[in-house]
Amino acid sequence: PADTVRRLKQDKADPDEIAKEVAKLLDMKAQLGADEGKQKFVLKTPKGTRDFGPKEMAIRERAFKAIISCFKRHGAEVIDTPVFELKETLTGKYGEDSKLIYDLKDQGGELLSLRYDLTVPFARYLAMNKITNMKRYHVAKVYRRDNPATTRGRYREFYQCDFDIAGQFDPMIPDAECLKIVHEILSDLQLGDFVIKVNDRRILDGMFAVCGVPDSKFRTICSSVDKLDKVPWEEVRSEMVGEKGLSPEAADRIGDYVQLHGGLDLIERLLQDPKLSQNKLAKEGLGDMKLLFEYLTLFGITGKISFDLSLARGLDYYTGVIFEAVLLQQENEHVEEPVSVGSVAGGGRYDGLVGMFDPKGRKVPCVGVSIGIERIFSILEQRLEASEEKIRTTETQVLVASAQKKLLEERLKLISQLWDAGIKAEMLYKKNPKLLNQLQYCEDTGIPLVAIVGEQELKDGVVKLRIVATREEVNVPRESLVEEIRIRTSQC
Amino acid sequence: PADTVRRLKQDKADPDEIAKEVAKLLDMKAQLGADEGKQKFVLKTPKGTRDFGPKEMAIRERAFKAIISCFKRHGAEVIDTPVFELKETLTGKYGEDSKLIYDLKDQGGELLSLRYDLTVPFARYLAMNKITNMKRYHVAKVYRRDNPATTRGRYREFYQCDFDIAGQFDPMIPDAECLKIVHEILSDLQLGDFVIKVNDRRILDGMFAVCGVPDSKFRTICSSVDKLDKVPWEEVRSEMVGEKGLSPEAADRIGDYVQLHGGLDLIERLLQDPKLSQNKLAKEGLGDMKLLFEYLTLFGITGKISFDLSLARGLDYYTGVIFEAVLLQQENEHVEEPVSVGSVAGGGRYDGLVGMFDPKGRKVPCVGVSIGIERIFSILEQRLEASEEKIRTTETQVLVASAQKKLLEERLKLISQLWDAGIKAEMLYKKNPKLLNQLQYCEDTGIPLVAIVGEQELKDGVVKLRIVATREEVNVPRESLVEEIRIRTSQC
Numbered sequence: 001p002a003d004t005v006r007r008l009k010q011d012k013a014d015p016d017e018i019a020k021e022v023a024k025l026l027d028m029k030a031q032l033g034a035d036e037g038k039q040k041f042v043l044k045t046p047k048g049t050r051d052f053g054p055k056e057m058a059i060r061e062r063a064f065k066a067i068i069s070c071f072k073r074h075g076a077e078v079i080d081t082p083v084f085e086l087k088e089t090l091t092g093k094y095g096e097d098s099k100l101i102y103d104l105k106d107q108g109g110e111l112l113s114l115r116y117d118l119t120v121p122f123a124r125y126l127a128m129n130k131i132t133n134m135k136r137y138h139v140a141k142v143y144r145r146d147n148p149a150t151t152r153g154r155y156r157e158f159y160q161c162d163f164d165i166a167g168q169f170d171p172m173i174p175d176a177e178c179l180k181i182v183h184e185i186l187s188d189l190q191l192g193d194f195v196i197k198v199n200d201r202r203i204l205d206g207m208f209a210v211c212g213v214p215d216s217k218f219r220t221i222c223s224s225v226d227k228l229d230k231v232p233w234e235e236v237r238s239e240m241v242g243e244k245g246l247s248p249e250a251a252d253r254i255g256d257y258v259q260l261h262g263g264l265d266l267i268e269r270l271l272q273d274p275k276l277s278q279n280k281l282a283k284e285g286l287g288d289m290k291l292l293f294e295y296l297t298l299f300g301i302t303g304k305i306s307f308d309l310s311l312a313r314g315l316d317y318y319t320g321v322i323f324e325a326v327l328l329q330q331e332n333e334h335v336e337e338p339v340s341v342g343s344v345a346g347g348g349r350y351d352g353l354v355g356m357f358d359p360k361g362r363k364v365p366c367v368g369v370s371i372g373i374e375r376i377f378s379i380l381e382q383r384l385e386a387s388e389e390k391i392r393t394t395e396t397q398v399l400v401a402s403a404q405k406k407l408l409e410e411r412l413k414l415i416s417q418l419w420d421a422g423i424k425a426e427m428l429y430k431k432n433p434k435l436l437n438q439l440q441y442c443e444d445t446g447i448p449l450v451a452i453v454g455e456q457e458l459k460d461g462v463v464k465l466r467i468v469a470t471r472e473e474v475n476v477p478r479e480s481l482v483e484e485i486r487i488r489t490s491q492c
Numbered sequence: 493p494a495d496t497v498r499r500l501k502q503d504k505a506d507p508d509e510i511a512k513e514v515a516k517l518l519d520m521k522a523q524l525g526a527d528e529g530k531q532k533f534v535l536k537t538p539k540g541t542r543d544f545g546p547k548e549m550a551i552r553e554r555a556f557k558a559i560i561s562c563f564k565r566h567g568a569e570v571i572d573t574p575v576f577e578l579k580e581t582l583t584g585k586y587g588e589d590s591k592l593i594y595d596l597k598d599q600g601g602e603l604l605s606l607r608y609d610l611t612v613p614f615a616r617y618l619a620m621n622k623i624t625n626m627k628r629y630h631v632a633k634v635y636r637r638d639n640p641a642t643t644r645g646r647y648r649e650f651y652q653c654d655f656d657i658a659g660q661f662d663p664m665i666p667d668a669e670c671l672k673i674v675h676e677i678l679s680d681l682q683l684g685d686f687v688i689k690v691n692d693r694r695i696l697d698g699m700f701a702v703c704g705v706p707d708s709k710f711r712t713i714c715s716s717v718d719k720l721d722k723v724p725w726e727e728v729r730s731e732m733v734g735e736k737g738l739s740p741e742a743a744d745r746i747g748d749y750v751q752l753h754g755g756l757d758l759i760e761r762l763l764q765d766p767k768l769s770q771n772k773l774a775k776e777g778l779g780d781m782k783l784l785f786e787y788l789t790l791f792g793i794t795g796k797i798s799f800d801l802s803l804a805r806g807l808d809y810y811t812g813v814i815f816e817a818v819l820l821q822q823e824n825e826h827v828e829e830p831v832s833v834g835s836v837a838g839g840g841r842y843d844g845l846v847g848m849f850d851p852k853g854r855k856v857p858c859v860g861v862s863i864g865i866e867r868i869f870s871i872l873e874q875r876l877e878a879s880e881e882k883i884r885t886t887e888t889q890v891l892v893a894s895a896q897k898k899l900l901e902e903r904l905k906l907i908s909q910l911w912d913a914g915i916k917a918e919m920l921y922k923k924n925p926k927l928l929n930q931l932q933y934c935e936d937t938g939i940p941l942v943a944i945v946g947e948q949e950l951k952d953g954v955v956k957l958r959i960v961a962t963r964e965e966v967n968v969p970r971e972s973l974v975e976e977i978r979i980r981t982s983q984c
Binding site: 041042043044045046047049050051052053054057060061072073074075076077078079080081082083084085086088102103104105106107109110112114124125127128129136141143145157165167169170173174176177180184295298299300357359393394395396408409412413416419420422423424425426429430431 | 533534535536537538539541542543544545546549552553564565566567568569570571572573574575576577578580594595596597598599601602604606616617619620621628633635637649657659661662665666668672676787790791792849851885886887888900901904905908911912914915916917918921922923
């Protein structure tokens with residue numbers, strides 16, 4: 001460019017020449033820009049995903065602990081499966097949602113997809129190992145190419161915490177236990193008021209039949225009903241009649257049913273309903289629903305359970321009881337920007353899924369629950385921020401420090417002894433750190449004790465133990481230091 | 493087909509006609525076969541992956557517990573990152589191994605790849621959050637499209653347990669801690685004898701320089717050296733000279749060095765080496781190696797450390813100390829088919845990686861270790877099988893049982909009370925299970941206690957508590973049942 005400008009000056013060239021050279025220069029500049037653009041690296045996680053830093057992890061592990069404790073309390077074993085499955089394993093299990101499955105690139109070999117939930121891998125596991133009887137939990141990430149609304153706690157990579165009971169048992173006993181588990185976990189996490197909506201695929205199908213919905217339209221009408229938690233009945237009705245071609249009379253009959261919700265009284269009423277009581281499926285479903293409510297009464301949890309005829313749930317594989325737990329926004333919540341809460345757990349009975357994998361089609365009845373942990377994180381995170389509670393991200397009991405210079409070797413010897421005795425200990429990675437900096441590190445990270453070595457202490461065969469909170473200092477003989485640290489941090 | 497045969501018989505057709513019809517029939521048969529083939533579902537996990545059932549999970553969690561305890565003992569925080577990264581994040585970090593990266597299918601949007609290790613995501617995390625100082629661990633699955641030798645504990649999906657220290661510190665203090673951690677974990681897991689080989693990229697590069705390897709051949713000669721743990725020197729030499737075009741003299745000079753291993757004495761000798769001591773890089777590396785061994789002496793672990801000039805390690809990003817822990821086959825091991833043991837941990841210093849992500853190229857020096865848990869699992873699994881130790885896969889403390897029929901409601905009430913009190917309890921999902929079956933279930937699953945309700949017990953306000961191991965039975969008042977179960981299972 002400098003050359004060009006010089007040449008232009010020397011030549012006193014005509015405007016055309018100048019214009020041409022300017023164009024050339026602009027071209028060169030554009031090329032440089034493009035190259036710079038290529039160099040520029042996008043420093044981010046993929047869309048719909050996030051990192052968990054130490055603070056978020058501390059919150060996450062608290063929630064996991066509560067959930068896994070509950071699963072273990074109910075006697076579940078734990079399994080793990082690969083993050084991807086053969087593509088065909090997932091095919092035909094999720095209905096319309098199949099388009100949200102992540103596929104892996106065909107790099108030769110098998111066609112693979114990332115798991116979409118933990119239920120289908122569990123069914124595949126049971127069939128593959130010919131297991132007909134199992135109570136297991138599985139906590140792992142699942143993947144959905146959804147349009148993420150990450151502010152509302154929706155992600156493309158997210159954890160599910162699943163508990164399932166597989167096996168041929170007497171009706172509704174495992175189903176009731178699943179609801180008890182949801183109740184225990186949501187109570188334990190203290191997420192505020194909640195309700196667990198319950199319905200049954202057989203009641204829905206029976207209802208559609210007696211309302212005059214043609215068999216071929218069950219699925220699509222069911223997915224319309226599923227929207228009732230977000231849009232009012234009038235809109236759902238016009239979708240049924242307008243887009244899906246249902247007769248207005250049938251729609252109105254559905255409307256009368258799906259706006260009902262209640263408890264045992266409603267079940268009794270519907271068992272007497274002249275139309276529903278004539279339908280075999282509905283009758284079966286209602287009979288089991290009654291039994292379920294009897295068991296839930298013994299568990300003392302019917303106060304938070306609502307038999308709700310509008311609950312449909314999307315997944316194809318449910319065959320019986322379905323349920324969904326919803327957090328209720330507190331009336332007196334004065335948070336600045338309230339988290340839009342919603343479904344935090346869901347599940348149901350899927351008696352046909354294992355049979356889809358078994359070479360001979362042998363069925364293994366299953367019922368299970370999935371805790372949607374990401375929304376729960378969002379709530380816990382927001383609450384923690386509001387509370388100004390300081391959360392520790394390490395468990396270090398003691399910092400090994402020195403009061404004078406040239407004591408690195410002594411610190412290394414001491415910390416090594418502490419580690420070998422099982423004490424959680426840190427030191428600053430400096431040859432000659434200032435005592436003030438060492439004490440400041442304890443303040444910043446919440447380390448409760450400092451073991452200080454100095455010339456005098458070495459001579460006396462002691463270590464000066466400082467209690468950070470009180471600034472108290474005591475000389476402890478080296479041989480009793482481990483015991484002293486254990487005692488002083490036993491509540492940690 | 494039946495029609496065709498009939499027609500052929502009736503028509504008494506000529507051979508051509510028959511041949512044509514036979515061809516048609518064969519075609520139809522082939523089509524039927526193909527359809528059957530499509531129906532046949534392959535019931536398996538993807539190549540190179542495995543499920544972990546309850547028993548394997550129990551072993552896995554034992555190993556994780558030992559490893560994570562150690563990381564926490566050294567004051568590490570924990571983070572988690574997404575299972576996939578932007579493809580460009582992984583580009584140019586793994587040298588030749590890049591071909592083993594799993595890509596996701598382009599379904600619109602960003603190009604993604606499954607993570608290949610936990611180090612690159614950690615560096616991306618540091619740069620993205622402008623963190624210049626952090627000690628963290630990360631336990632998660634990584635993915636490599638390797639040819640799996642699953643019998644030797646190599647998989648395409650496998651866990652890594654990583655501990656890294658990022659920050660500008662005084663030399664070799666964090667590096668020494670990483671080696672201490674490997675030593676603690678391998679000792680704690682009691683995997684048998686092991687050795688931790690140590691080298692330094694700067695010593696390797698300095699050695700190549702003084703041996704007369706041209707700069708452009710450093711990488712490829714380094715990867716030849718890396719094979720020395722599997723093939724003898726003569727083979728490696730002929731690869732260097734034959735395939736890679738190194739002069740025989742240079743190769744022989746390398747041969748003299750890479751067959752050396754030892755401790756402080758060897759370091760001192762090489763510091764006096766007339767050629768190496770003239771090379772700036774080698775001198776720096778040897779100086780730091782000496783310091784490292786001094787710190788390791790203070791930690792008391794030099795007995796298992798070997799300074800080994802043949803250790804090269806493949807990954808591109810290492811810049812200083814590198815190390816690898818290898819299990820040694822016991823001489824007296826009389827297992828039927830001995831697990832081919834090998835590298836179970838590795839790591840090193842990578843001072844340039846974070847700078848590759850930082851928009852301004854700011855460097856954050858890092859050193860870290862990765863525990864390769866799959867081989868450790870294989871060994872623990874094999875050992876457990878050999879030992880016939882019975883491993884429990886649940887933590888259930890008590891089975892709620894009934895002695896007579898029609899007591900389902902009473903069992904449900906009691907188990908609900910136990911769950912609410914935090915007791916781990918199960919019951920059989922049957923209305924009227926036989927007492928014998930209930931006791932058998934405890935035997936099978938290792939549940940230590942049975943809480944039996946019967947007509948008489950209900951009248952008396954007690955529960956019969958049976959200790960499975962001794963068959964002892966005691967009547968416990970209902971109000972003290974929880975306490976009694978806690979006391980009797982406090983060692984669990």
